[in-house]
Amino acid sequence: MSAPTYDLGTLHGGLRLTGHKEESTSSAILEVPIPSQLILPIAQHVGDPAQPLVGIGERVLKGQLIADSGGSLGAPIHASSSGKVLAIEPWPTSRRLGASAPCIVIECDGKDEAVLPADAVVDFTALAPDDLLRKILQGGIVGLGGAAFPTAQKLMQARTCEIDHLLLNGVECEPYISCDDMLMRENAGEIISGAQILMHALQISACFIAVESDKPEAIRALGDVLGEIQDSRIVLKKVPTIYPSGGEDQLVQLITNREVPSGGLPTDVGCLVQNVGTAAAIHDWIIGNTPLISRVTTVTGDGVANPINVRARIGTTIGDIIKIAGGYTDRAERLIIGGPMTGKAVSTDRVPLVKATNCVLVLSETLSPGPELPCIRCGDCASVCPVQLLPQQLFWYACADDEVKLREFGLTDCIECGCCDLVCPSHIPLTADFRVAKGRIRELADEKARAARARLRFEARNHRLEREKIDREAELALQKASVKKSGPSAIAEILERKRRQNEEDQ
Ligand code: SF4
Numbered sequence: 311m312s313a314p315t316y317d318l319g320t321l322h323g324g325l326r327l328t329g330h331k332e333e334s335t336s337s338a339i340l341e342v343p344i345p346s347q348l349i350l351p352i353a354q355h356v357g358d359p360a361q362p363l364v365g366i367g368e369r370v371l372k373g374q375l376i377a378d379s380g381g382s383l384g385a386p387i388h389a390s391s392s393g394k395v396l397a398i399e400p401w402p403t404s405r406r407l408g409a410s411a412p413c414i415v416i417e418c419d420g421k422d423e424a425v426l427p428a429d430a431v432v433d434f435t436a437l438a439p440d441d442l443l444r445k446i447l448q449g450g451i452v453g454l455g456g457a458a459f460p461t462a463q464k465l466m467q468a469r470t471c472e473i474d475h476l477l478l479n480g481v482e483c484e485p486y487i488s489c490d491d492m493l494m495r496e497n498a499g500e501i502i503s504g505a506q507i508l509m510h511a512l513q514i515s516a517c518f519i520a521v522e523s524d525k526p527e528a529i530r531a532l533g534d535v536l537g538e539i540q541d542s543r544i545v546l547k548k549v550p551t552i553y554p555s556g557g558e559d560q561l562v563q564l565i566t567n568r569e570v571p572s573g574g575l576p577t578d579v580g581c582l583v584q585n586v587g588t589a590a591a592i593h594d595w596i597i598g599n600t601p602l603i604s605r606v607t608t609v610t611g612d613g614v615a616n617p618i619n620v621r622a623r624i625g626t627t628i629g630d631i632i633k634i635a636g637g638y639t640d641r642a643e644r645l646i647i648g649g650p651m652t653g654k655a656v657s658t659d660r661v662p663l664v665k666a667t668n669c670v671l672v673l674s675e676t677l678s679p680g681p682e683l684p685c686i687r688c689g690d691c692a693s694v695c696p697v698q699l700l701p702q703q704l705f706w707y708a709c710a711d712d713e714v715k716l717r718e719f720g721l722t723d724c725i726e727c728g729c730c731d732l733v734c735p736s737h738i739p740l741t742a743d744f745r746v747a748k749g750r751i752r753e754l755a756d757e758k759a760r761a762a763r764a765r766l767r768f769e770a771r772n773h774r775l776e777r778e779k780i781d782r783e784a785e786l787a788l789q790k791a792s793v794k795k796s797g798p799s800a801i802a803e804i805l806e807r808k809r810r811q812n813e814e815d816q
Pocket residue numbers: 691694695696697698699701723724725726727728729730731740741744
């Protein structure tokens with residue numbers, strides 16, 4: 311086993327939280343059987359929704375491409391099992407309080423018949439990096455840590471920068487979530503194979519795999535594989551268990567001591583961060599010819615009878631997954647998709663598991679922090695903020711709707727970790743306020759962009775109308791001149807106006 315190393319940078323702020331991970335890590339990952347129906351949202355990634363390629367009534371096979379990426383930040387969607395397309399219709403999803411979104415509904419036939427696999431890539435190092443990126447794009451792979459950013463596009467962007475390090479993120483710092491821990495324990499070989507594929511795609515030769523120090527089984531499993539394959543390019547790094555050390559920018563700081571600039575990306579400082587689950591999904595697709603049609607997710611909380619990690623097909627409803635975990639307990643009150651700090655509450659378990667679903671959390675108590683009181687300027691929120699923001703100041707500007715000051719004080723760098731909420735003695739829902747304020751800033755930016763595009767269209771139209779008017783006048787004058795044979799100077803004048811107009815157009 312190769313020993314993990316410890317020379318780390320520092321993380322500002324953060325909190326040591328009770329993990330609640332033991333409950334779901336005492337047994338192996340359980341396979342969820344094929345459900346009767348699969349609900350596949352066509353937007354499971356940031357960017358535009360994918361476009362359905364199948365019709366109602368059509369039979370589909372496991373692994374078949376059923377919706378292709380619509381925009382530049384899209385990712386294709388594949389059928390997770392064989393069956394018949396029942397409908398393409400709105401369905402509750404975990405996007406915003408169970409808000410409906412268009413989904414392809416497949417009635418499974420239980421046969422699980424797969425499309426004929428394409429030829430396996432025997433030696434990925436024989437592929438040119440661009441060909442490898444194109445192939446990754448076809449696998450429908452997105453960031454499985456929760457961000458759902460299409461992986462191929464992230465790699466393409468990284469290739470335009472000077473990247474020297476790949477960081478595999480196995481730091482699962484949010485309480486209750488343990489799917490990456492279990493994946494590292496059980497599929498360490500696939501994760502490391504994915505790292506090697508990613509390094510080839512990026513044409514780099516240095517990778518750190520970051521794991522928290524309280525995950526000895528995962529560290530042992532990864533270390534054993536590294537010891538076997540003797541790939542000195544990959545180094546295991548143990549990091550302290552502090553929330554939110556798994557945030558991309560925070561991880562870069564911890565592992566490389568490089569600071570991602572405000573408004574920037576890890577690629578600005580030579581790093582690309584990928585979740586360990588994403589690396590395993592890349593292995594499954596490139597080496598195993600299986601696109602992203604299933605994932606490991608944690609089902610936990612005191613509202614679930616037998617907390618556990620499961621591998622479920624994308625599109626399985628949360629209700630079907632909870633049944634596998636023994637169903638609800640009498641105390642189940644709140645259903646959250648994701649962790650307690652960053653997850654979203656939903657009102658129904660009919661929502662489907664999507665590529666980004668890393669946790670299904672059912673809790674008994676409704677956390678009521680107490681009545682909101684005025685800010686007492688204690689500064690506790692600032693001392694725990696991992697981005698070194700001044701939450702109390704941001705709160706003030708958010709209440710005043712002061713977009714300029716919010717930007718100036720770095721609201722757009724807020725990672726919505728929720729640390730400031732947890733320590734605030736006045737129970738101010740700071741993160742929720744920041745989320746709303748960030749949404750408003752985005753809307754304003756969109757509005758400004760739309761207005762700028764409309765102005766450009768308006769100016770172009772006026773310009774075209776003016777040019778057409780001059781052309782018409784020129785034609786008319788030419789006609790008159792030829793009739794009267796008396797207008798060479800008038801024609802010359804008109805031609806000169808046209809020439810000037812053409813020059814302006816250029
Ligand atoms: S939610 Fe934002 S402001 Fe609050 S601690 Fe986290 S990063 Fe800082």
